Amino acid sequence: MTMAKGDLVVTELAFVRQANIAPRPPPAAMTGALGWLRENLLSTPFNIALTILIALLFAWAIPELVKFLLIDAVWSGSDRDACLESVQHREIGACWPFVWERLPYFVYGSYPISERWRVDGFFVMLAIGIVWLLWLSAPRRDLAAVYFFMVLPVASFILLTGWAAIGLQPVDTVLWGGVLVTIVVASVGIVVSLPLGILLALGRRSHMPVVRSLSVIFIEFVRGVPLVTVLFMAGVMLPLFMPEQLSPDKLVRALVGIALFASAYMAEVVRAGLQAIPKGQYEGAMAVGLRYWLMMRLIVLPQALKVTIPNIVNTYIGLFKDTTLVFIVGIFDLLRTIEVARIDPKWATPVTSTTGYAVAAIFYLVFCYGMSRYARAMEARLAKGDRR
Amino acid sequence: MSSAGNHGSLLKPAKLNTAIAIEITDLNKWYGDFHVLRDINLKVLGGERIVICGPSGSGKSTMIRCINRLEEHQAGRILVDGLELTADLKKIDEVRREVGMVFQHFNLFPHLTVLDNCTLALIWVRKMPKAPAEEVALHYLERVKIPEQANKYPGQLSGGQQQRVAIARALCMNPKIMLFDEPTSALDPEMVKEVLDTMVALAHDGMTMLVVTHEMGFARQVANRIVFMDEGQIVEANAPEEFFARPKHERTKLFLSQILR
Numbered sequence: 001m002t003m004a005k006g007d008l009v010v011t012e013l014a015f016v017r018q019a020n021i022a023p024r025p026p027p028a029a030m031t032g033a034l035g036w037l038r039e040n041l042l043s044t045p046f047n048i049a050l051t052i053l054i055a056l057l058f059a060w061a062i063p064e065l066v067k068f069l070l071i072d073a074v075w076s077g078s079d080r081d082a083c084l085e086s087v088q089h090r091e092i093g094a095c096w097p098f099v100w101e102r103l104p105y106f107v108y109g110s111y112p113i114s115e116r117w118r119v120d121g122f123f124v125m126l127a128i129g130i131v132w133l134l135w136l137s138a139p140r141r142d143l144a145a146v147y148f149f150m151v152l153p154v155a156s157f158i159l160l161t162g163w164a165a166i167g168l169q170p171v172d173t174v175l176w177g178g179v180l181v182t183i184v185v186a187s188v189g190i191v192v193s194l195p196l197g198i199l200l201a202l203g204r205r206s207h208m209p210v211v212r213s214l215s216v217i218f219i220e221f222v223r224g225v226p227l228v229t230v231l232f233m234a235g236v237m238l239p240l241f242m243p244e245q246l247s248p249d250k251l252v253r254a255l256v257g258i259a260l261f262a263s264a265y266m267a268e269v270v271r272a273g274l275q276a277i278p279k280g281q282y283e284g285a286m287a288v289g290l291r292y293w294l295m296m297r298l299i300v301l302p303q304a305l306k307v308t309i310p311n312i313v314n315t316y317i318g319l320f321k322d323t324t325l326v327f328i329v330g331i332f333d334l335l336r337t338i339e340v341a342r343i344d345p346k347w348a349t350p351v352t353s354t355t356g357y358a359v360a361a362i363f364y365l366v367f368c369y370g371m372s373r374y375a376r377a378m379e380a381r382l383a384k385g386d387r388r
Numbered sequence: 389m390s391s392a393g394n395h396g397s398l399l400k401p402a403k404l405n406t407a408i409a410i411e412i413t414d415l416n417k418w419y420g421d422f423h424v425l426r427d428i429n430l431k432v433l434g435g436e437r438i439v440i441c442g443p444s445g446s447g448k449s450t451m452i453r454c455i456n457r458l459e460e461h462q463a464g465r466i467l468v469d470g471l472e473l474t475a476d477l478k479k480i481d482e483v484r485r486e487v488g489m490v491f492q493h494f495n496l497f498p499h500l501t502v503l504d505n506c507t508l509a510l511i512w513v514r515k516m517p518k519a520p521a522e523e524v525a526l527h528y529l530e531r532v533k534i535p536e537q538a539n540k541y542p543g544q545l546s547g548g549q550q551q552r553v554a555i556a557r558a559l560c561m562n563p564k565i566m567l568f569d570e571p572t573s574a575l576d577p578e579m580v581k582e583v584l585d586t587m588v589a590l591a592h593d594g595m596t597m598l599v600v601t602h603e604m605g606f607a608r609q610v611a612n613r614i615v616f617m618d619e620g621q622i623v624e625a626n627a628p629e630e631f632f633a634r635p636k637h638e639r640t641k642l643f644l645s646q647i648l649r
Contacts, residue, residue, distance in 0.1 A: 283458055284495030288509035288561060289484040291477075298508060302499050382499075 068093040083349040094355045098347040105341060109177015109332045115169060118159050119180050125152055134374060173251040177332035185258055185323040190316055192259040197266025202296065204271055222264035227325055230257045235329025254326045262319045269311040273304035306382050313375035317368045335360050407434045409565055409596045410455060415464035417450060424450050426620040437597045439607040442617035443643060448600045452567045456487045469564060488558030492570040494550045496542040503538040506557045528556040532586050548579030552586055568599040602647060608632065616640050
């Protein structure tokens with residue numbers, strides 16, 4: 001019985017196509033908005049359940065949020081009475097007049113009011129530097145690098161700390177606070193940690209035993225200690241061992257601590273990228289006559305950093321939020337200024353703290369999401385280079 | 389000692405100059421305890437084309453990688469164009485400028501365009517300005533017959549095209565010697581020919597070439613001498629007609645019987 005069947009299969013095996021098949025458009029269910037819905041939200045029973053669950057979560061959280069931040073919010077007033085349910089006889093949401101009144105404190109800390117234009121100047125210079133450097137089709141980006149890494153740090157330092165000789169009244173860093181401190185600490189950490197981390201990562205993979213062990217010791221030691229401890233050591237312990245006039249400024253100590261801490265993490269991130277580069281790339285570079293530093297700069301690092309962009313940005317985002325820990329050595333970053341302001345009796349109401357924290361959350365969210373989006377765009381741009 | 393002595397008499401009457409391009413004397417190399425190269429002696433004349441074959445693990449790749457110091461050797465001497473390879477970085481740089489290398493897996497730089505792959509070393513090692521460097525690169529890309537791919541990235545090319553770019557990249561440095569480490573082993577069968585044709589053209593121009601390959605057709609057509617290696621030693625070296633028609637050593641006979649059917 002199988003005999004006849006087998007014969008049939010054999011004859012069908014010999015086949016010559018008579019007519020070419022032209023390509024046809026896909027079925028309608030695969031394309032358009034409906035196709036997208038089916039494909040992405042409703043493809044399996046589990047996916048359908050997840051979609052419903054998340055829709056419910058949104059339906060619960062978003063109206064609450066909108067109600068608190070906008071609908072029930074208080075928009076004007078001069079003290080706590082405006083935001084008290086017992087006085088206003090209505091449901092009270094966010095207390096915006098509190099934020100409005102304390103906003104200068106959140107931004108500048110205790111920086112002298114007459115000198116705050118200098119902080120504004122710093123913000124503008126920094127913004128110009130960032131846009132110039134990160135906007136890939138901006139003109140003269142080589143100058144942007146000089147501006148960002150050489151002009152900006154010096155100019156900012158003079159502008160913010162003051163220089164009596166040119167008529168800028170010196171401002172002690174204990175008066176700095178709020179967004180100013182957060183931005184200064186974060187930018188120094190971000191700018192210092194990548195080059196230092198790259199050097200440490202290269203050191204850790206070096207063939208020279210001294211360089212390698214120094215890098216390993218530094219990385220493992222710094223990574224093995226909590227950031228709070230590093231800051232505490234820098235802020236409180238160091239002055240105990242040093243004469244007062246030799247001991248550097250408190251903010252500087254915290255900056256150094258954070259920058260070194262971030263560098264150790266960055267070193268491991270970069271090392272992961274270096275390990276992803278095949279040996280053939282090194283050999284190809286050596287065979288055309290490139291020496292170590294040229295090979296690293298032109299061949300290895302561009303590829304290694306590209307694959308680690310998500311991790312580098314991840315470290316940056318962590319660093320940005322970790323700057324809040326400087327409060328432990330008595331430095332007033334944004335979160336700390338909000339902490340101080342929310343217990344001010346003038347504005348003490350049940351909603352003041354929540355409002356203050358909402359401001360902090362929005363601030364950090366905007367910056368971190370910005371970094372994340374930029375990194376995504378960067379990855380997409382670089383991915384064009386090596387389509388396979 | 390190896391059996392690769394008395395070279396001169398075995399050469400084809402090709403247009404060789406008498407200058408010695410590479411001289412390897414009593415070369416020994418170990419990976420840990422493993423003795424990978426054993427008493428290698430080989431003299432290569434300028435313009436000579438040598439094909440090195442042998443079973444996998446016989447040390448043939450390791451040997452040619454010693455010639456541009458991608459591998460260090462522990463004993464013996466290697467002279468390349470009169471320069472002895474030691475730990476001296478300056479000498480290594482000089483040798484690498486004289487010696488071009490083509491790898492099994494191309495080792496092109498994926499983040500650079502084909503043109504940038506070719507101009508990179510000219511600009512950074514030879515300190516040539518960009519415009520003349522690009523001229524040189526385009527000249528060699530034309531020679532390997534892919535000038536139209538200059539602005540693409542390596543990942544957008546076929547394997548055969550990538551290998552031809554790799555050859556052009558090496559030629560840009562105007563080397564006196566070219567090393568080929570299994571240049572067609574990673575290619576799809578239909579792309580082997582285009583790469584071999586490029587290499588044959590190079591041989592016609594009088595380039596000194598050391599080629600590790602299993603392409604016996606290429607060896608017959610191009611080589612002045614075939615060197616057969618096994619277990620880290622040179623087992624037999626001879627002109628191709630002799631080598632294929634009358635192999636002397638038992639291991640050569642066995643190897644040939646396995647690859648020629």
